[in-house]
Amino acid sequence: MTSPESEKPELDCREVLEEVYLYIDDECSEVRRSVIRAHLDECSPCLAEYGIEQEVRTIVHRCCSKEQAPQEVKERLRRKLSAIEQVGEVFTEVAERER
Template structure:
């Protein structure tokens, strides 16, 4: 998804990390960058709002029960994979602990 406007951080990148943002699983610099984008981009802010409401609903409906840590880790991994796939981001681990990240995006140009 892209709103078509120029941002320091691409819309697909922001939406791929919205759950990390909601769960406060990214560092403060990244949170600030994502927050700035959400403040500037109404389509991303709307999507963020949906994700935030979903998280609140899940917490309210499932709040009293504790899932095993292994299940939490598996779910977290599957959600990350689904979000990265939707945002067309590929992450590969290489030898020696190196990581390669590829972001495929479509650039939309608007004529004014």
Template structure:
């Protein structure tokens, strides 16, 4: 999805990460980047608001019932994998303890020193 306007972050990326943003699972820099986009893009802000309402409704409807930790962990892993797939992002761990992130065919490498 795209609103047709030029943004620092593409609308499809923002929408793919809406639930990560709602669950406070983004790093500070990414959180700020997504929120800047929402501040300037009405269609994405509306979609964010809808997802926020769904999350609130789900929380209220569950009335405190908590899923087992194993189910919670599996759901989180599945949601993360789906979000990364939709955003066309792959994350690989290297044998040396580093991380390779590929975003839309742009490869970024980082490694641990020490």
């Protein structure tokens, strides 16, 4: 007998296809990956769609992996990421003071 905590949630096809990019990019939890993998193993239409998505990713990577962003774009991104990090630190400090 399995406990509710150990049961894996079932996903419908719509949910799987919405999350296939997270799965392909390895950007979801191991539990979520195993749930999606189990669905793909059992659902031919979703597996075919996943195959198409994976192929598109491979082609894009092959065609664009040598592309370099202009230095101006890199610097702008660095500045924005730094600003986001600073704002996050301020929010963390405020939250810690309020405890």
